[in-house]
Amino acid sequence: MTTVALLNFDNLPLFDQITPAQVGASIDQLISKAKSALDQVTQDTYPADWTKIAEVLDVSTERLGRAWGAVNHLNSVADNPELRAAYNEALPKITEFWTEMGSNDALYKKYKSIDAKSLAPVQAEALRKALKGFKLSGAELSGVEKERFAQIQSRLSELSQKFSENVLDATDSWSYLASEEEMSGIPEDVKASTLNAAEQKSLKGYLLSLKMPCYFPVMQYAHSRSLRERIYKAFVTRASDQSDENSRQYDNTSIIVETLQLRTEEAKLLGFNNYAELSLATKMAETPAQVIEFLYTLAHRAKPYALRDVEELRTFAKDVLHIENPNSWDWTYISEKLKEERYSFSDQELKAYFPAPKVLSGLFKIVEKLFEVNIKRDSAPIWHPTVDFYRIERAGALVGQFYLDPGARSGKRGGAWMDDVRARWLRPDNHHLQTPVAHLVCNFAEGINGAPPLLTHDDVITLFHEFGHGLHHLLTQIDERDVSGISGVEWDAVELPSQFMENFCWEWSVLQDLTQHVQTGDKLPRALFDKLIAAKNFQSGMQTLRQVEFSLFDIKLHCQTSKDQKSEDKSSFLTLLNDIRAEIAVLPVPEWSRTPHSFSHIFAGGYAAGYYSYKWAEILSADAYAAFEETALANGEPNVETGRKYRINILEVGSSRPAIESFIAFRGREPELDALMRHQGMMQ
Ligand SMILES: [Zn+2]
Structure with a gap:
């Protein structure tokens, strides 16, 4: 009988009893148990049997995963110096264990000798995924190649770390002291914080930085063209050869070149022609050519709307703002002014209609009905006392449970996310069906003077988005851990259920249930709703082309071969970007712009040859939602039949079959672009 909270796996994590002091020893103990389990199942005499391996190894690794999940969660939502120290000390050990297990030769051999034909279909799929994981971790390599593969991995992680450090340092190293006159037009809160920043350095004026909360409002609101030019130039040349002399040491050029070369080499070692193919091996999209074609089709359809957007901006700039030939640093400003003129409502005005408890009850109502x-x-x-815990039942039986941690507070990481606490799993050790549990975390502002928290419409969308991820994890009916819920779902398909839910936030009938004015108790009025809808698609053509440009650059860059990536030529990636811009972009970009040098998604994040996923998943979710529009009831409410079909074919199946098969099972055909174009106002 254990007394350490972190080592109690009887039921839900004992979040109120886990302390930083428990972390080190508990995680060490769980890693050591997982290692012995690994040793045991990889003995020659141990049977090559899926269930027998799971009984020992999966049971042990699941405990490690759950305990670490709890520590990781607390580190994100209830950070303190002791916990952070304990977390950072344990992290390398955890990473080392998972990496080691992921490329363990003996385990790979053991899995390979399992007779897949003897397995149930979901188990066979889990096995297939496991084998693929081993292969992509270099398990098929040997000798010099294996060594080289390991070298590449470790060098790539150094480069990725260095890339983001450079972006961060280059961003932090820039500042500019603006005068009162230059600050004209900029909102008071930004003025106050930049005044404060100057005072702290005993300077007189407004100290500007390249951080988003300063950069973006300056670009949107500063009447001074020269100030916008100055900050724009600094921003788009961050971490490059074009940046200020004093931050030239953060130039990412050679890191980009080396990263691309190593990725190509890594892909070759694993038997692919280029890195894009390697990246797509675990995604829904089948080939780089398919992704490229998809992006060009999207660009083609959005271009007329983007050209119209630009024309509107030019006319407005000339007639109203008296800017004759706008430059790159003028567009954001012009857009903001046009938007203000056209859609005169404020976030504040809208917020009063969305008290958090009302939004939540409206969300639950639609989920309960539809699913x-x-x-x-x-x-x-x-x-934390503000955290709520809920259970989802169907016909009185428990389906899953979730924590909801809605509010912003100190010690809590910003943003919103869904995380799994445990997966649905018919446990091989005790043969009980474990139900899934999830975390839903948001960062909404607190209520003022005892009033309930008020959400912006963006907050409401965020809540629905994360709830969509949550439903994907919680409503699953798959009993095999590694393919149930969100486990193993293709990267470019995982946002389908989340973006799908966002659509409801734009439905008149749904908004009636979500809104109740904090003072008057009124529902959202039609006139305000109409403005909200009109503003939704503002410049959707231009925005689509921008995303397509980034995505095409990313995928084509990773289709290059070593011939295209010679070390002497440090600008081939820029040539590629310029070629793409020539085809796609509707606004000219200055020759000195160096946006790839701070494109952390693909050089320091997990999005290499995967940036297209954003648009890809939007197509899927819009097309899935269109099925609900097509079958809506006369009063505009969604059809429960369609909800059932969606739930059974998409939400419940986890990754037990390829995402494309699930989509086709639901929709009766392959995904089409039309619904997204229509939702974004790009359809005649
Ligand atoms: Zn998401």
């Missing part, structure tokens, strides 16, 4: 469940309050140990 035939009941959502009830439940209890569990929590980490």
Whole structure:
């Protein structure tokens, strides 16, 4: 009988009893148990049997995963110096263990000798995924190649770290002291914070930086063209050869060149022609050519709308703002002014209609109806008094549970996310069906003077988005851990259920249930709703082309071969970008612009040859949602039949089959672009 909270796996994590002091020893103990489990199942005499391996190894690694998940979660939502120290000390050990297991030769051999034909289909799929994972981790390599593969991996992670450090340092190293006159037009809160920043350095004026909360408002609101030019130039040349002399040491050029070369070499070692093919091996899109074609089709359809957007901006700039030939640093400013003129409502005005409790009850109502469940309050140990815990039931039976941590507070990481606490799993050790549990975390502002928190419309969308991820994890009916819920779902398909839910936030009938004015109790009025819808698609053509440009650059860059990536030529990636811009862009970009040098998504994040996923998933979710529009009831409410079909074919199946098969099972055909174009106002 254990007394350490972190090592208690009887039920839900004991969040109220886990302390930083428990972390080190508990994680060490769980890693050591997982290592012995690995040793045991990889013995020659141990049977090559899926269930027998799972009984020992999966049970042990799941405990490690759950305990670490709890530590990781607390580190994100209830950070303190002791916990952070304990977390950072344990992190390398955890990473080392998972990496080692992921390329363990003996385990790979053991899995390979399992007779897949003897397995149930979901188990066979889990096995297939496991084998593929090993292969992509270099398990098929040997000798010099294996060594080289390991070298590449470690060098790539250094380069990625250095790339983001350079972006961060280059961003931090720039500042500019602006005068009162130059600050004309900029909102008061930005003026106050930049005045404060100057005062802290005993300077007189407004100290500007390249951080988003300063950069973006300056670009949007500063009447001074020269100030906008100055900050724009600094921003788009960050971490490059074109930046200021004093931050030239953060130039990312050679890191980009080396990263691309190593990725190509890594792909070759694993038997692919280029890195894009390697990246797509675990995605829904089948080939780089398919992705490129998809992006060009999208560009082609959006271009007339983007040209119209630009024309509107030019006319407005000339007639109203008296800017004759706008430059790159003028567009954001012009857009903002046009938007203000055209859609005169403020976030503040809208917010009053969205008290958090009303939004939540409206969200639950639609989910309960559409997916035939009941959502009830439940209890569990929590980490903060504002956290709620709920259970989802169908016909009285427990389906899953979730924590909801809605508010912003100190010690909590910004943003919003869904995370799994545990997966649905028919446990091989005790043969009980483990139900899934999820975290839903948001960062909404607190209520003022005892009033309930008020959400912006963006907050509401965020809540629906994360809830969509949550439903994907919680409503699954798959009993095999590694293919149930969100586990193993293709990267470019995982946003389908989340973006799908966002659509409801734009429905008149749904908004009636989500809104109740904080003072008057009124529902959202039609006139305000109409403005909201009109503003939604503002410049969607230009925005689509921008995303397509980034995505095409990313995928084509990773289709290059070593011939295209000679070390002497440090500008071939810029040539590629310029070629793409010549085809796609509707606004000219200055020759000295160096946006790839701070494109962290693809050089320091997980999006290499995967940036297209954003648009790809939008197509899927819009097309899936269109099925609900097509079958809506006369009063505009969604059809429960369609909800059931969506739930059974998409939400419940996890990654037990390829995402494209699930989509076709639901929609009766392959995904089409039309719904997204229509939703974004790009359809005649
Ligand atoms: Zn998401």
